[in-house]
Amino acid sequence: MSLPLTNHTLEKLEALLFAVGFKVRYEKGTFKTGSCLLEHNKIIVVNKFSNLEGKINALGMLVKQTNLDENLLDEKQRQFYHSLQQIQLF
Numbered sequence: 478m479s480l481p482l483t484n485h486t487l488e489k490l491e492a493l494l495f496a497v498g499f500k501v502r503y504e505k506g507t508f509k510t511g512s513c514l515l516e517h518n519k520i521i522v523v524n525k526f527s528n529l530e531g532k533i534n535a536l537g538m539l540v541k542q543t544n545l546d547e548n549l550l551d552e553k554q555r556q557f558y559h560s561l562q563q564i565q566l567f
Contacts, residue, residue, distance in 0.1 A: 479565070480533055482533055484529070490540065493540060494521060494536065496551070497546055497549050498519050499521050500518065500519065501523060501536070502523065503522075503523050503524075504522050504523070504525055505524075505525050506525075507524075509535075510522065510524055510527065510531070510539075523535060523536070537561060537564070540561055545558060
């Protein structure tokens with residue numbers, strides 16, 4: 478099973494991260510997508526030039542590597558989060 482490579486999937490990942498306090502920014506540059514804590518703000522910077530698959534895989538991996546507070550998620554987001562835990566990302 479894998480994530481569908483659609484804009485809808487990207488939007489769901491962004492909404493999930495936003496719900497737990499992350500800001501997702503798309504910036505130009507020659508860098509890999511990553512997250513950081515900047516003055517107590519949780520920020521994820523995504524390479525604007527990455528293709529859709531790269532953006533989805535990067536955000537999906539960050540979600541899988543981060544312990545999210547499920548209490549901040551609504552039921553649909555919680556189901557999506559649990560389904561992400563079962564998916565093998567590259």
